[in-house]
Each structure stands twice: as structure tokens, then as C-alpha cells.
Amino acid sequence: MRDLALAPQAASPLTGGLADSLFETAAESPDLPMLARRADPASASWEEVTALEFRDQVVDLAKGLVASGLSPGGRVAIMARTRYEWTVLCYALWTVGAEVVPIYPTSSREQVEWILRDSGCVAVVVEDEQGVMTVGSVCAALPRLRHVWQLDSGALDQLVARGEYIPPATVDSLRRIVLPDSTAVIAYTSGTSGQARGCALSHRNLAAPCDTLLEGWARTAAEPGEQAVVLAFLPFSHVYGLMIQGLCVRGGLLMGHEPDLDSEALSSALRTLRPTYLYAVPSLLEKIYKNFLRTAQQAGRGTLFERAADTARDFAAATERQRLGRGPGPGFDLRLQHALYERTVYRRLRAALGGRVRRATSGGSTLSRDLSLFYEGIGIYVHDGYGLTETGGGVTMQPLGREKSGTVGQALPGNEIRVADDGEILVRGPSVFQGYAGDEAATLTALAGGWLATGDIGRLDPEGYLTITGRKKDIIITSSGKSVAPAALEQRLRTHPLVHQAVVVGDDRPCVGALITLDPDFLTHWRGALSLPGDAPTREAREENALREEIARAVTAANSSVSRSESIRVFRVLPEPFDVTNGLLTPSMKLRRDEIVRRYALEIDAMYHSRSRPEREPLPEEPSLWDDSDNVFR
Template identity: 75%
Template sequence: MRDLGLAPPSVKPLTGGLADSLFETAAADPTRPLIARRPDPASTAWEEVTAVELCDQVTDLAKGMIACGISPGHRVAIMARTRYEWTVLSYALWAVGAEVVPIYPTSSRDQVEYILRDAECVAVVVEDEQAIMTVGSVCGSLPKLRHVWQLDAGGLRQLVEQGEFVPFTTVESLRRIVLPDSTAALMYTSGTTGRPLGCALSHQGIAHPCDTLLAGWGHTVVPPGERQGSVLAFLPFSHVYGLLVQGLCIRGGMVMGHEPDLSEAALATALRTFRPTYFCAVPSIFEKIYKNFLRAARQAGRGALFERAADTARDFAAALERQRLGGGAGPGFDLRLQHALYERTVYRKLRASLGGRVCRATSGGSPLNRELSLFFEGIGIYVNDGYGLTETSGGVTAQPPGQEMSGTVGKALPGTDIRVADDGEILVRGPSVFQGYVNDDAATRAALYGGWLATGDLGRLDSDGYLTITGRKKDVIITSSGKSVSPALLEQRLRQHPLVHQAVVVGDNQPCIGALITLDPDFLAFWRESLAVRSDTRMREAREENALREEIARAVAAANSAVSRAESIRVFRVLPDPFDVARGLLTPSMKLRRDAIVQHYAAQIEAMYQARSRGPRDGLPDEQAHWDDTDNVFG
């Protein structure tokens, strides 16, 4: 193993629970804005909620919980999108020592029943009538479930009314007995394979990465000349990344806005009107933003200009990176001149589409492509690509300020140790590591060994401590010739092409690597229009299909350039529909369910491999004997 012990903790250990920071802020700085919310979903105006106002609402709701019999150690599920009430609810539950059990609102009936039963929830808060029906259909099998409250039917108002007779001192007494190692949340893994596991996260575990990031990186949230940073929270709070964003905002005194609608139009409007100073997202969001920039430029007849500007941005950022890492003098005169020109004509307009105030961003959930990272840095928005997982309360690494390296996920946070085992698996130890899987001691023992968490992720550490994620241990593909291939890099490279929306690399027990590809519907529509094929319908469709086949083949060739020939994609199929949550092909956090995808598309995969299979040619290795560069299948 390689062992890399880093600096000791740089933040004070927690002495109480997560709710304490809100009450402390309300007492020390009562008029400080902590939340910005819209009077109704259609409004573009945001109204501030101060620390004391938020604290009062949390207290009133906590009193209602107490009146309904919610006490320390009780588990209450929240099944709702990212909205203001989620924040009030979670802090009210933490104030009385209860444990939050987040459930994705898109979860199926079976998933909801499993989590509520496994966690032994005594209550659940749902968002709308559909969720009420889902929970209602499983209540009969959940004898411990006593309360169901609906947000859109005034459930919180009813709770507040029930708690009017409960004195404030009762809330204070309960809040003050919450210990740092008390369980704060039971986060269920997405379940990319098998059933989900409930990760028990302590108050200390959730607070540590928040406080560490705030201590070392909090200044990056506030643009020069401004007093307070702001973050638009749209990632699901049901995912540990979203919960980390909420904790950072409340503990760091940043203004947080909630956007429950993840549609492209709603998010664009929220960004323009809320105008955050910091942007937290996942790689697919950054990929989509870039593709939208490119598509808009091409539609306006400025595609070539944008691509030159993008190349300049990447070159400029790469030169800056070499300079800060001690490997170069920085951008030369000509490059600085070109960059300054594009700043006036292109870059500031791109930043304006994100509200115009974003100074930096964070990407998490999966590794961000280096070229994409350089692009955003080059237009003036550095994207801090970090690493974490549910079992670590979200935070493991971050880019060291002033020493950022794109293409890596940075270095271990202070107080956290990282090892890379001989087989490439990343091991983590630190205060944020979870307490264990609820009701599954065997899984806990398998994950935790001698204080180290086996993450299941593969990676490598360089001599300076920068970590690069190379894939998931369980995702490694082994071809029939025994070649081991990690699909992450190929899939990431495929998605760089504007037309590619999703990609899944396959090839277990097959003679070569293949890929299933879905197309970006918006870019595909624009691409078809730009072809301008003038002929009868039948001839036009044939020409479009041939052109599309060639375009995707170029995307595959570009992806293959990053790997050896034996690891390259030799066959592919374009699917008519994207992978989605409804068919069980994606997790609620939008991660690929590989086993489900391979099973669902088994016939297409088999046809893909059989379509161009030929007899072996003398003198060629097995894989090359059966496949050559023209073996592509367009579904």
C-alpha cells in the first residue's frame, strides 16, 4: 500500500449537534441573511430570511415535533425535493435529537417501503399528493410509522399549531444534550447494484468536512468587494452532496436559495435571478452548460468564434496551472492578448448566463474531465473538482488554494488520511467516515477495516499527494481474452462530444470493448437542422443517418485516443432513448445502474457483437482477428 498521512485537523471539534450553529448565528448576528426564497414558484423575486427568522421557524417546528412525540433517537424521513421546508425540517429534527432519513421523491413504492421499514421510521414528511399515495400504499406493513405530514397540504403549519403549548426551554434542553457522535442522518446509498444500504452519519461526521472546507476555502465563495457569498441549492438534499451544500451554507453564514425544479429552463431562470457567487453541481451539469454554449454559438452563426475562444480559454488555464505548480512562466503576451479580446467578446457573456456573479464552482459526484475544467477556469470560473462519498459524509479531498491541478480531485482534506491499496482501491480514514451500515454488521465489517474505509473507488496518488480517480472497482470490465478495462475514462471522453448524452461501456466476457450511446436531444435537433439535406424524405433520412454514424464514429475515435488498442471501443450502438430513473437504469442521483442497463439491453448488446463478427485471420491476435476499425453498429 501507499500511505499518505496529511496535516492534523485544523478546525475545532464539534461540541454539540448540527443545529447549534444556527442558534449561535441567530444570537450573534440575528439580522444576517441566511436564506433567499421566492413567494411562489413562478416568482423571479427573492426575499431574504434572516438568521433569527430561520431560527424561530426551526424552533416552532421543533416544538411541534415534540408535541407529536418525536424524541431523541427517533427517525423521521423527508421525501421531498430541494426546497426551503427541507432545511427548516432537518434543523428542527436535529434540534430535538432526532435522525433525518432522506428519501428521493422519485423513489418507487418498493424503495420507499424498504427504507421506511429498514430505518424503522416513526414519521415521514412528503411533498405532494402523489407521495402521500405512495406512502399510504405501504403503511400497512410499517407498524412503527405513526405520522405522515404533507408539505403542500399545510403539514408544517399544522405541526407548528400543535406545538404552541410546548415551551422554548424544552427545545433548548433537548438541543443541548445532542452529542457530536450522535447519529444525525441515515443516508441510503443509491444502490447501483443490490439493495441500498443505510449509512449512519454523525453530527461530527457531517460537520467536519463543512468546517474544514469553510476554514480553508470559505474565502473563495465571496467575490472581491462583496461581504457575503451565496449559493443556489438545487442538488437533491437526499444525496450527501446536497446535504453538504446545505451544511456549508448554514454553518458558513452564506445566503442559500432553493431550486426544486431541475429542468433546464427552471435552473437557468433561477441562476439569472438569484445570481449566486458560487456554483455547486455535478459533471453532467457542467457538460450540459458547455454544450449549450456551443449550440447557442452555432445557432447564432458564431460557432467558429466560440471554438477559438474555448481553445484559448483552455490554453490560458493550462499556462496558469503550469505557473502555479512551478512548471512555467504563465501565459505569454500573445495568449494574454487573445484572452483579453475574448474576455470582452465571449467570456463575460458566458458568465452572465450563470447570473454574472459566479467566481468559482465545485464539481462532485464523479470526476470532471480535465479539458472541461480548463475551459471553465479559462472563462473566469475555476471549478474545484473534489471527491467524497456517502460513507464519508461527502468530503474527502479538495483542490489546495493556489495549487489547483485540473484532472485530479485535489488533495486530502486536513484531518483526513488516504491510502491506495495494491489493487488500486482508495482507502480513507478520518472524522467524517460513517458509523456503519444500519442493520447490516457484515457489510460494515467489509467496508471498515482497522479504521480505514474501503471506498470501492480506484485511483492513484502522485508524489505530491494529488488524487486521480480512475474508476469503480466493481465496474472493471474483463474481456474474454482477460483484458481488464476501467470504463470511466472512455465514457467521460465520449460525453465530450456535443451529440453524446450518455455512454455505457460494455464488454464483460466479450472479445472486445463496446459502447451503448444515447444522444443529446437538444443538440441532435440543432445538428439535424444544420445539415440542410435537401432531397426527398427517404433520401434525407438515409443521408442523415450516415452523417450521424460518421459523427458518432469520430466521437468513439476521439475516446479511443486516450487508451491502448486493446482497451479501445471496437463496436457501438446508438440507442433511441436515454437511460432514465423510471426504467430503473439510473439511480435517483443519476448514476448508471450498469447491471440493469446490461440486462435491459442484452438483446441489443448481443446483436452488436454478432453483427460484424468474422472468422479469424491468420497471424492476427484474437481480438484484432475478429474486429477492425469499421466494426460499428448504429442502432
């Protein structure tokens, strides 16, 4: 082994189950607002739910679950978007010692059947009629399934009514026998390559990262004397979403829910709830940046925005050098310029996120250094952390006052991180899962020697900061034997406003290539700004050439970060994005690389074939392109 980062002691260990913190808060601070909800998604008004009200709703629902025959250890799937009922139901299940099995509501019929059968669920909670139909179509293969409850048809109210005769003492006695090492969640992996596996996570596994983060970083979630407010919109079907829920409930943060992830709904929720801390994923932060840029260009202020963005990045980079003891910090001219843009640009950008966000956390995949510096420069430092389903959430975080953009920080207290000789990241700590449910062989392989083999590759610097460079199974080996990690190239490509998604290919090929999809919103804006003269056929041809040249510049910019042998030499723009409905993304929005390569095998072959034909001399520093007859937009 090489490289070891050992963190100091963690927070106090858990003594009971996850539901205990809610009951303790309700007893000590009954009037503390814990949840916020809207009767109408279009409403600007949020109704606050106190700790006492939240606890009583959990107890009433828990009584209904007991009356329905649910016993400790019983598994119940929740197949719904991020909404208020998800949290109440989750804590009611944990109160009676049941195990939660999250399922993405966008999951296919086959995925739903596999998870329900593999986990042995006795009940499933769905959101709407579509969910009922999906589960109903596979019920014949699920002999253990006894209940299907539909949220939108009043299932929770019906459960509460069913449990009216159950004494509260019964619920309390069930809660008190839940132990820290009792299983709380069976969370299924994304299944990017093969069948999804259920990760058994105990109450201790889920509580450990939450308590450590709250102990060390809670004061950054709001201004002094102000209650922290969080908008939960990431899926609770993912362990990152569950960690956000746990942080809010265990830390007394006010949490609102937004189930709809389209730009308009999310923007409305941010402006009206006005969170003090933002939890997000890189793709959302990239989208927000592109929306800022597009809005500025449409208002005729694109150049101003780009200058302000460059200043933000320069200011943040200088500030970082200062806090790491590597430089004097921003000079007078840079501070003056930054102050000017603060008054004219940055505060307006923050207002679009509600106006109170000062810090954020990004997870799910790595955030580019440039984007991290941009957000820090406009006044929102983004902590890029690292974790996976098997670790119950985050295992790293940026140390306060020593943050280093481009890394995922250092190991959380109580955790250890190693990097093996082949670059694979190994993790040990209190949040590492119990194992794969029903798969002892896979568990033994993943936890060899007590260390979790994450499948991710990366490096630790001398100060213990971890940098993620990709997934071990995603490494591309060209026909010349060159190994290429695609993640960094894909990340750089996505920074271009026109690029929506990118998949780097090249296994057993003479060079690295890329499949690219375009951002539909920015593409529409870009086309409108071209204003090309001539008749329709001429304009279309010139527009296509201009678009090809713009994407070529994006590829050239991405190549600047790697050696020539690792650079993208051919690429193809695809006519439609990768998404869940066409089977090219997992429900957690991860690329199904093997399926993408299989689906677009003909396009990949044609891309490399066009490169092998005699071509015009390429422009300096630009990747080789296809010939003119290869119209990639048909």
C-alpha cells in the same frame, strides 16, 4: 499498501449538534440573511430570511414535532425536492435530537418501502399527493410508521399550531443534550448493484468536512466584503446536497433553493439570485457547456465559440503550469487573445450563470480535465472534489494556489488517504461514517483496520493529488484477460455534444464496446443544421449515415486516450436515454450497469455478432462499425 497522503490538522472539533450553529448565529448576528425564498417560482424577487427568523421558524416547528410525540433518536424520512421547507424541517428535527432519513422523491414504491422499513421511521414528510399515495401503498408493511405529513397541504403550519403549548425551554433542553456522536442522518447508498444500505452519519461526521472547507476555502466563495450566495438545487437526499446545506448554515452563506432541475427553471434561478459560488455535478457542467455551444451555433457564432473555448483551455493549462512551477505561464499572444475573448465571449457566458460566479465545486463523479480547463479559462475555476455517502461529504479538495485540473485535489486536513496494492482507495478521518445501520457484518467489512474501503480505484501522485479512475466493481475484463476501467472512456464520449450517456461493456467479450444515447436538444439542433437535399427517404438515409459517422468520430476521439487493446471497437446507439423511470438510473442519477447490460443483452449480442461478420475495411483510426443493414436507429 502503497501511496499515502497525510493532511495537516483539521478545524476545531464539534462540541454539540448541527443545529447549534444556527442558534449561535441568531444570537450573534440576528439580522444576517441566511435563506432566500420566492413566493412564486417565476418571480425574479427573492425574499431574505434572517438568522433570527430562521431560528424562530425552526423552534416553532420543533415544538410541533415534540407535541406529535417525536423523541430523541426517532427517525423521520423526508421525501421531497430541494426546497425551503426541507432546510427548516431538517434543522427542527436535529434540534430535538431526531434522525433524518432522506429519500429521493423519484424513488420507486419498492425503494420507499425498503428504506422506511429498514430504517424504522416513525414519520415521513412527503411533498405532494403523489408522495402520499406512494407511502400509503406500503403502509401495511410499516408497523412503526405513525405520521405522514404532506408539505403542499400545509403540514408544517399544522405542526406549528399543534406545538403552541410547548414551552421553548423544552426545545432548548432537547437541543443541548445532542452530542457530536449522536446520529444525525441515515443516508441510503444509491443501490447501483443490490439493495441500498443505510449509512449512519453523526453530527460530527457531517460537520467535519464543512468546518474544514469553511476554514480553508470560505474566502473564495465571494469577493472581499461580500456575503457569499449559493443556489441549492442538488438533491438534499444525497450527502453532497446535505454538505452544501451544512456549509451555508454553518458558514453564514446566503442560500436559495431551486427544486426544479429543468434548464429553464435553473437558468432563471441563477440569473435572479446571482450566486457567487456554484455547487454542481459533472453532468450539469457538461450540459451547460453544450448549451453554450448550441446557442452560439444557432446564432451563427459556432466557430467563434470553439476558438474561444480552445483559447480558454490553452490559457488555463498555461496558468496551471505556472502555478505548479512547471512553466512561465501564458505568453503575450495567448494573453492578448484571451483578453479579446474575455470582452466578447467569456463575460457573456458568466452572465448566463448570474454574472457573479468566480469559483465552483464539482462532486458526485469525476470531472474531465478538458471541461475543468474550459471553465477556468472563462473565469470560473471548478474545484473537483471527492467523497461518498460513507464519508459524510468531501474528503479531498484542491489546495488554493496549487490547483491541478484532472485530479480531485489532496486530502482535506484531518483526513488520510491510501491506495491499496489493487488500486482501491482507502480513507480514514473524522467524517467517516458510524457504520451501516442494522448491518454489523457489512460495517466490519467496510471499516477493516479502521480504514474505509471506498470501492473506488485511483492513484496518488508524489505531491498527494488523487486521481479517480473508476469503481472497482465496474472493471471490465475482456475474453483476452485485459482489464479496462470504463469511467474514463465514458467521460471522453460525453464530451461530444451529441452524446448524452455512454456505458462501456465488454466482460468476456473479444473487445470493448459501448452503448450510447443521444442528447435530444443537441440532436434536434444538429438535424436542423444539416440541410441535406433530396426527397424525404433519401434525406433520412443520408442523415442516418451522417449521424453514424459523427458518433464514430466521437468514439475515435475517446479512444485516443487509451491503448488499442482498451479502445472501443464496436458501439450501438440506443433509441432512448437511461433514466430513473425506466429503472436504468438510480435516484442519484448513477448508472445501473448490471440492469443496463441485462436490459440490452440482445442489442449487445447483435453488436458483437455484426463485428464478427466480414466487413468492409474500416477507415483509418476509426472503430469497426456494423454493416449497412444494421440500422441502429429503428
